[in-house]
Amino acid sequence: MKSSVTQLTALAALLCATSVFAKEELNLFGWSEYVPEAVLTGFTKETGIAVNFETFASNEELLAKLVAGGGNYDLVQPSDYAAELMIRQKMLAPLDAGQLPNLKNLAPDFTHRPHDPANKFTVPYMGGTVGIVVNTETVKTPIHGYADVFQAKFKDRIVVLNDNREIVSWALNTLKLPVNEINAAALAKARPVVAEWIGLIKLYDSDSPKTALLNGDVDIGIVWSGEAALLWNENKKFQYVLPAEGAHQFLDVLAIPADAKHKAAAHKFIDYILRPEVSKLISEKFPYTNPNAATRKLLSADELANPASYPAAGKLESFRDIGKAAGDIDRLMTDLKSSR
Amino acid sequence: MHAFEISHPATDRRHPRWRAWLLLAPMLVWLVAFVVVPTAILFVYSFCERDEMGRVIFSFTLENYQRVFDPIYLRVFIRSIAYAGVVTAICVVVGFPVAYCIARAREEWRQKLLLLVMVPFWTSFLIRTYAWITILKQEGLLNDLIKLLPFSVAPFDLLYTPTAVIIGLVYTYLPFMILPIFGSAEKLDIAMIEAAHDLGAGPLRVFSSVVIPLTMPGIAAGVLLVFVPAIGMFAITDLMGGARVPMIGNVIQNQFLQARDWPFGAALGMVFMGMFALTYWILLRMRRSEAIT
Numbered sequence: 001m002k003s004s005v006t007q008l009t010a011l012a013a014l015l016c017a018t019s020v021f022a023k024e025e026l027n028l029f030g031w032s033e034y035v036p037e038a039v040l041t042g043f044t045k046e047t048g049i050a051v052n053f054e055t056f057a058s059n060e061e062l063l064a065k066l067v068a069g070g071g072n073y074d075l076v077q078p079s080d081y082a083a084e085l086m087i088r089q090k091m092l093a094p095l096d097a098g099q100l101p102n103l104k105n106l107a108p109d110f111t112h113r114p115h116d117p118a119n120k121f122t123v124p125y126m127g128g129t130v131g132i133v134v135n136t137e138t139v140k141t142p143i144h145g146y147a148d149v150f151q152a153k154f155k156d157r158i159v160v161l162n163d164n165r166e167i168v169s170w171a172l173n174t175l176k177l178p179v180n181e182i183n184a185a186a187l188a189k190a191r192p193v194v195a196e197w198i199g200l201i202k203l204y205d206s207d208s209p210k211t212a213l214l215n216g217d218v219d220i221g222i223v224w225s226g227e228a229a230l231l232w233n234e235n236k237k238f239q240y241v242l243p244a245e246g247a248h249q250f251l252d253v254l255a256i257p258a259d260a261k262h263k264a265a266a267h268k269f270i271d272y273i274l275r276p277e278v279s280k281l282i283s284e285k286f287p288y289t290n291p292n293a294a295t296r297k298l299l300s301a302d303e304l305a306n307p308a309s310y311p312a313a314g315k316l317e318s319f320r321d322i323g324k325a326a327g328d329i330d331r332l333m334t335d336l337k338s339s340r
Numbered sequence: 341m342h343a344f345e346i347s348h349p350a351t352d353r354r355h356p357r358w359r360a361w362l363l364l365a366p367m368l369v370w371l372v373a374f375v376v377v378p379t380a381i382l383f384v385y386s387f388c389e390r391d392e393m394g395r396v397i398f399s400f401t402l403e404n405y406q407r408v409f410d411p412i413y414l415r416v417f418i419r420s421i422a423y424a425g426v427v428t429a430i431c432v433v434v435g436f437p438v439a440y441c442i443a444r445a446r447e448e449w450r451q452k453l454l455l456l457v458m459v460p461f462w463t464s465f466l467i468r469t470y471a472w473i474t475i476l477k478q479e480g481l482l483n484d485l486i487k488l489l490p491f492s493v494a495p496f497d498l499l500y501t502p503t504a505v506i507i508g509l510v511y512t513y514l515p516f517m518i519l520p521i522f523g524s525a526e527k528l529d530i531a532m533i534e535a536a537h538d539l540g541a542g543p544l545r546v547f548s549s550v551v552i553p554l555t556m557p558g559i560a561a562g563v564l565l566v567f568v569p570a571i572g573m574f575a576i577t578d579l580m581g582g583a584r585v586p587m588i589g590n591v592i593q594n595q596f597l598q599a600r601d602w603p604f605g606a607a608l609g610m611v612f613m614g615m616f617a618l619t620y621w622i623l624l625r626m627r628r629s630e631a632i633t
Contacts, residue, residue, distance in 0.1 A: 058597050060394065067395050089393060156497075162583045164598060203500040203582025215477045217499060323392030330599035335412040337586050338419065 030077035084115035099267040102274030110291035122253035124291040145244035162204035173246040182325035228308035229287035242314035249316035385606035394600030404607035424570035435517035443525035500582030508576040517562035524558025
């Protein structure tokens with residue numbers, strides 16, 4: 001989902017793809033490793049609108065860029081909780097449903113979500129969960145939740161996302177505490193749990209946690225479901241498990257900044273993405289959960305059977321914006337990581 | 341400066357000055373735009389507050405600096421300095437003989453050897469780091485080679501350990517130690533060494549009393565070029581160290597990319613920069629006191 005290498009490549013591509021010849025243009029700011037090249041070129045071919053694609057690696061990076069110099073982007077791709085904050089801060093333009101006939105393709109589960117209850121500002125792009133991926137060739141005991149992962153016998157065999165809020169939320173789930181109420185009391189309770197886990201973790205990687213699993217450097221991971229889905233495609237020994245204690249469900253959306261200059265082009269792009277045959281390309285390249293019901297009919301049985309892309313029902317919860325508390329989480333994690 | 345003034349009569353001073361400024365202009369513009377202005381922005385931000393979006397709010401506070409001196413972050417600072425110190429020491433020990441040999445090599449060899457030192461720069465830093473991951477990983481090149489040994493050795497488990505971080509840092513910064521030492525060693529007058537020998541000094545004595553002092557400017561420059569960036573490096577600690585042990589570079593990066601706390605990140609950056617200045621000042625004083633003695 002995020003990698004600096006691809007970011008650099010995208011930048012280089014951006015520099016090469018000068019939009020001199022196209023009359024219309026669209027400035028898209030999206031996650032790295034999330035929008036297939038074929039979708040961008042297909043859109044330009046059909047509409048003549050040149051897409052200037054820039055990438056970010058975290059929601060915070062997106063927010064920072066928008067706050068700093070806003071108007072250059074016509075379409076952004078925040079996660080649900082960042083979109084919620086942007087709506088609250090009046091940073092997004094309301095969508096014109098009349099220009100988005102393909103909205104009808106979306107599965108009802110993915111619309112009217114807490115971040116945008118009225119569906120006024122955002123359209124789901126892809127969704128997913130954060131769950132456990134197990135190399136069943138080396139791990140013979142059943143793994144159901146975080147408690148099974150963080151056992152002494154798996155010391156130095158675990159990879160987790162390099163994302164402090166994620167890690168703390170798993171601890172809160174284990175303690176049966178709400179993941180969106182981050183305060184001093186909750187962090188104090190999470191502290192010993194995380195401290196114990198940190199002693200067992202081999203590495204933290206958000207860019208490509210699948211690499212360490214494929215290399216055999218670790219046997220268990222707590223990773224983005226898309227990464228787990230790719231592992232499963234590679235080898236069926238990599239099984240995906242939704243943590244029994246509760247898992248983070250995320251939805252990445254498309255939204256138009258309030259001061260976007262090419263709103264019509266942005267609507268065209270959203271509607272293009274909502275087409276089943278286009279959305280299918282995304283699922284093929286990045287096998288997250290596709291929110292498009294019409295697309296799912298086009299996916300192969302194998303794709304739909306991927307337990308990481310389309311897990312069985314579990315206890316899922318969305319992140320909400322926690323504002324300044326992100327700083328407290330960062331402080332806690334820095335403290336725990338460095339006192340090892 | 342002195343030489344400049346002596347060689348030109350006072351009346352003729354204005355003319356070359358104007359020209360000198362013109363020649364300096366591109367560099368000055370560059371410095372102002374990419375060093376002075378960003379540093380000034382960081383300085384201002386470091387005294388500001390932030391809102392829930394991570395936006396910087398311009399109201400004065402010293403809280404960010406108070407937090408820098410929180411034991412948590414002090415420990416991170418100290419660890420970063422320790423790592424950078426170890427890396428610098430290894431670079432001196434490994435780099436000095438290499439630089440010295442290159443400098444003493446025959447002319448036609450010298451350029452080729454120097455080229456070899458610089459060849460790694462032709463490949464992207466990130467790709468070279470990923471190459472190290474391929475070497476050090478459990479089923480990687482290193483452990484494959486070990487299997488070929490006639491006697492059995494337990495496979496190394498190096499990747500994502502502090503050792504891997506040190507390997508990565510030494511690998512990255514070694515050329516920055518070799519090149520300045522080479523510069524000094526190349527200028528070393530062989531007659532000095534011969535003279536020392538003639539006066540009865542043994543090889544060790546020659547090395548410590550003649551070679552080292554005469555190449556000191558190169559060593560000092562190398563130390564500065566390695567130590568300072570090694571403290572702040574964050575990519576290697578993430579990629580090869582598995583982000584297990586936070587270094588100051590990682591902590592600063594997190595303030596901007598995860599914690600939405602730019603003012604605190606700025607304060608950490610300012611203290612960090614202050615440390616650079618201090619290191620430089622100490623080295624400068626060391627060199628000056630050597631010049632006097």
